[in-house]
Amino acid sequence: MHSPSEQNYIQQLSIDCVIxxxxxxxxxxxxxxxxxxxxxxxxxxxxxxxxxxxxxxAHRILESRTGIIDIYLEQFRVFGDTGRxxxxxxxxxxxxxxxxxxxxxxxxxEFEWVTRRFxxxxxxxxxxxxxxxxxxxxxxxxxxxxxxxQLPPMIMDHNEIVARALDTLRSNLDEKxxxxxxxxxxxxxxxxxxxxxxxxxxxxxRNNFQKKILDMNVLERLEKxxxxxxxxxxxxxxxVR
Amino acid sequence: MHSPSEQNYIQQLSIDCVIxxxxxxxxxxxxxxxxxxxxxxxxxxxxxxxxxxxxxxAHRILESRTGIIDIYLEQFRVFGDTGRxxxxxxxxxxxxxxxxxxxxxxxxxEFEWVTRRFxxxxxxxxxxxxxxxxxxxxxxxxxxxxxxxQLPPMIMDHNEIVARALDTLRSNLDEKxxxxxxxxxxxxxxxxxxxxxxxxxxxxxRNNFQKKILDMNVLERLEKxxxxxxxxxxxxxxxVR
DNA sequence: ACAAAAGTGTTACGATTACACCCATGT
DNA sequence: ACATGGGTGTAATCGTAACACTTTTGT
Numbered sequence: 001m002h003s004p005s006e007q008n009y010i011q012q013l014s015i016d017c018v019i020x021x022x023x024x025x026x027x028x029x030x031x032x033x034x035x036x037x038x039x040x041x042x043x044x045x046x047x048x049x050x051x052x053x054x055x056x057x058a059h060r061i062l063e064s065r066t067g068i069i070d071i072y073l074e075q076f077r078v079f080g081d082t083g084r085x086x087x088x089x090x091x092x093x094x095x096x097x098x099x100x101x102x103x104x105x106x107x108x109x110e111f112e113w114v115t116r117r118f119x120x121x122x123x124x125x126x127x128x129x130x131x132x133x134x135x136x137x138x139x140x141x142x143x144x145x146x147x148x149x150q151l152p153p154m155i156m157d158h159n160e161i162v163a164r165a166l167d168t169l170r171s172n173l174d175e176k177x178x179x180x181x182x183x184x185x186x187x188x189x190x191x192x193x194x195x196x197x198x199x200x201x202x203x204x205x206r207n208n209f210q211k212k213i214l215d216m217n218v219l220e221r222l223e224k225x226x227x228x229x230x231x232x233x234x235x236x237x238x239x240v241r
Numbered sequence: 242m243h244s245p246s247e248q249n250y251i252q253q254l255s256i257d258c259v260i261x262x263x264x265x266x267x268x269x270x271x272x273x274x275x276x277x278x279x280x281x282x283x284x285x286x287x288x289x290x291x292x293x294x295x296x297x298x299a300h301r302i303l304e305s306r307t308g309i310i311d312i313y314l315e316q317f318r319v320f321g322d323t324g325r326x327x328x329x330x331x332x333x334x335x336x337x338x339x340x341x342x343x344x345x346x347x348x349x350x351e352f353e354w355v356t357r358r359f360x361x362x363x364x365x366x367x368x369x370x371x372x373x374x375x376x377x378x379x380x381x382x383x384x385x386x387x388x389x390x391q392l393p394p395m396i397m398d399h400n401e402i403v404a405r406a407l408d409t410l411r412s413n414l415d416e417k418x419x420x421x422x423x424x425x426x427x428x429x430x431x432x433x434x435x436x437x438x439x440x441x442x443x444x445x446x447r448n449n450f451q452k453k454i455l456d457m458n459v460l461e462r463l464e465k466x467x468x469x470x471x472x473x474x475x476x477x478x479x480x481v482r
Numbered sequence: 483a484c485a486a487a488a489g490t491g492t493t494a495c496g497a498t499t500a501c502a503c504c505c506a507t508g509t
Numbered sequence: 510a511c512a513t514g515g516g517t518g519t520a521a522t523c524g525t526a527a528c529a530c531t532t533t534t535g536t
Contacts, residue, residue, distance in 0.1 A: 011252045013360065054321030054360060078316055078362050080295030119254065119295060121319050190488085207490070208526060224533095231487035232533035431515085448517070449499060465506095472514035473506035 005113035009047040014120045015058050016045040016079075016158065018165035019065065021129030021145055022182040027198040028145040029162055030065060030134055031152065035141035038096040040089065041152040043161060045120070058123040065143070066125075066132040072181040073125045076168040079157060080119040087115040089155040124165040126181035148198075170200060177218055180239035188225060188234040189213065246354035250288040255361045256299050257286040257320075257399065259406035260306065262370030262386055263423040268439040269386040270403055271306060271375060272393065276382035279337040281330065282393040284402060286361070299364040306384070307366075307373040313422040314366045317409040320398060321360040328356040330396040365406040367422035411441060418459055421480035427463060429475040430454065 019030040034040040046061040048054055054075070062071050090111070094101060106114075129145065136143040146152060148166060151159060173179050173196075180187075182195060193209050213219065220240045224233040260271040275281040287302040289295055295316070303312050331352070335342060347355075370386065377384040387393060392403060414420050414437075421428075423436060434450050454460065461481045465474040 010254075010358075010360065013251075013254055048321070048360070050358060051323060053323045054319060056323075075319055078295060078319055080289070080362075082292060082294045082297075117251075117291060119251065119289070121321075188488095205526070206488085207528090210489075212525085226534085228535080229487075230485070230533095230535035232489075234488060429515095446499070447515085448501095451516075453498085467507085469508080470514075471508040471512070473516075475515060 003110055004047055005110050007047070008050045010050065012116055012118050014045055014047055014118045015054065015061060016043045016120045016122055016161055017058060017061055017065075018122065018124040018162050019044060019062065020124060020126050020165075020169065020182060021132065022195050022198065023129045023145065025194050025198055026147045026149070027166075027182075027195075028129065028147055029151060030132070030143065031146050031154065032065075032136055032140040032143040033152070034093075034139060036093050036097045037100070038093060039152070040093060041154045041158075042156075043154060043158045054121060058121075058125075062123075062125050064137070065135050066127055067135060068127060068131055071125050071127055072178055073123055074168075074172075075121055075123050077122045077161075077164050078119060079122060079161060081157075082117070084119065084157065085115055085117050086156065090115055120161075122161050122165060124169060126169075126178055128182065128184055130184055166199075173199065177216060180218075183239075186222060186236040186238050188236060190234060192237075244351055245288055246351050248288070249291045251291065253357055253359050255286055255288055255359045256295065256302060257284045257361045257363055257402055258299060258302055258306075259363065259365040259403050260285060260303065261365060261367050261406075261410065261423060262373065263436050263439065264370045264386065266435050266439055267388045267390070268407075268423075268436075269370065269388055270392060271373070271384065272387050272395065273306075273377055273381040273384040274393070275334070275380060277334050277338045278341070279334060280393075281334060282395045282399075283397075284395060284399045295362060299362075299366075303364075303366050305378070306376050307368055308376060309368060309372055312366050312368055313419055314364055315409075315413075316362055316364050318363045318402075318405050319360060320363060320402060322398075323358070325360065325398065326356055326358050327397065331356055361402075363402050363406060365410060367410075367419055369423065369425055371425055407440075414440065418457060421459075424480075427477040427479050429466060429477060431475060433478075 021028045021030060030044065031041050032044060034042060044061055044065045046057065046064075048057040052060065055073070058073055058075070059069075059071065062073060063069055090106075094106070134143040134145070148162070151162060153159065154162075169178075179192065179195060179199070183191060189210050192213055193204055193206065196204055196209070218239060218241050219237040222236040222238055225236045226233045262269045262271060271285065272282050273285060275283060285302055285306045287298065287305075289298040293301065296314070299314055299316070300310075300312065303314060304310055331347075335347070375384040375386070389403070389407060392400060394400065395403075410419075420433065420436060420440070424432060430451050433454055434445055434447065437445055437450070459480060459482050460478040463477040463479055466477045467474045
């Protein structure tokens with residue numbers, strides 16, 4: 001897990017993951033912050049071992065960040081422009097951290113390996129945010145959930161990667177019935193609606209929304225949920241199939 | 242253009258292109274056949290130079306096969322299973338061609354380079370089949386258009402790649418208004434309809450189809466086309482925008 | 483009784499599908 | 510005149526959006 005240049009990775013190919021969660025009526029993305037001076041945020045990512053498929057690599061990266069094995073996950077786009085490299089970012093990082101880095105946190109070989117041009121396969125994942133215990137890596141200062149509306153400025157093209165992931169999520173949501181991956185095991189119809197509103201950034205009519213979701217025939221209605229609020233208790237639902 | 246192992250390519254990463262054309266009421270794919278004993282077909286593909294983006298690489302590959310520069314082209318999926326390698330195919334090819342190959346058509350270095358595990362980015366392209374003069378490469382015996390319903394058995398996972406490309410084409414066709422890339426500059430409404438019927442493998446109602454296409458507001462109606470047939474002359478249309 | 487939010491029904495609208503008719507063209 | 514295929518109009522149907530009403534719960 002240490003020097004990528006010494007691992008048996010495929011060269012110049014990486015995976016970047018956009019991990020979506022949902023909390024407080026907001027769509028969120030899990031983003032680590034690097035443990036260096038200069039406020040560097042970078043999407044969870046990694047490389048592909050010679051002995052694993054790209055999907056397996058993505059799963060491994062996700063598990064190391066969320067602790068969850070069973071994650072909904074899909075590739076959505078390859079980012080492969082000519083000048084796509086870490087170099088400007090790393091040079092600035094080194095510039096801002098000369099004293100703490102010392103002479104050789106990066107040796108020459110290592111530096112050249114990670115600053116080459118990289119082509120990256122974008123994956124997006126949908127998780128139940130309550131089941132995730134975000135794992136920061138050695139290199140991270142912190143890791144946290146950021147609202148899609150208030151993402152920090154990330155390195156390279158990572159902000160664009162998130163934007164593309166959101167586009168894909170929106171266009172796949174209904175057809176692939178994947179929204180429920182973002183919710184707990186049981187949930188109310190209002191919660192589904194608020195999730196949709198967070199994803200599409202627009203309101204939905206309550207009655208029509210309920211009809212649409214129930215017509216998907218993928219929800220099982222459970223007992224009512226007594227919240228203590230001064231109103232009718234909503235039903236709980238569970239996703240089946 | 243000779244030994245890939247001596248070129249400045251990104252390692253273990255390739256591009257495979259599904260080039261769609263349309264002729265004789267059939268959706269077709271451009272597939273070269275290798276100039277060896279054993280009937281090997283393989284999708285047009287290639288590698289990515291260090292100094293070109295993946296889109297540029299795909300364009301280069303397409304131009305070398307079609308002679309056309311301005312091609313509609315889109316990536317649609319990455320194929321990255323663990324065992325994804327040319328090796329079984331090449332070993333069989335060598336086995337069947339020992340006498341003609343002689344001792345060293347492939348040297349050891351070359352053989353190892355091309356038989357490593359490869360991750361491939363799938364692109365699909367839409368071309369006006371009449372503008373294409375299929376170019377076979379040195380290594381090819383022939384290159385030709387094969388109906389999507391009667392594709393030859395291709396090496397590796399190339400048949401699956403075509404199937405995935407067709408799925409993507411179908412789901413993008415209306416939204417991205419790309420069908421017209423498969424037609425000549427001017428065409429009749431019947432031709433558009435037959436194209437759709439070839440792509441979706443199902444019939445469309447003539448009047449409703451016409452309404453739907455015209456409601457896209459991307460066609461300009463030109464003069465009538467007198468065919469000499471014993472019926473009303475159809476209008477010609479041109480794609481605009 | 484009332485406010486708040488949930489559940490459901492009913493109508494209106496728009497887009498798609500189905501049906502029908504008329505027109506141009508060559509034999 | 511007729512067969513053939515092209516263009517277009519209208520009605521029926523379906524799914525979605527808009528509107529309305531009733532029910533449940535705690536104060």
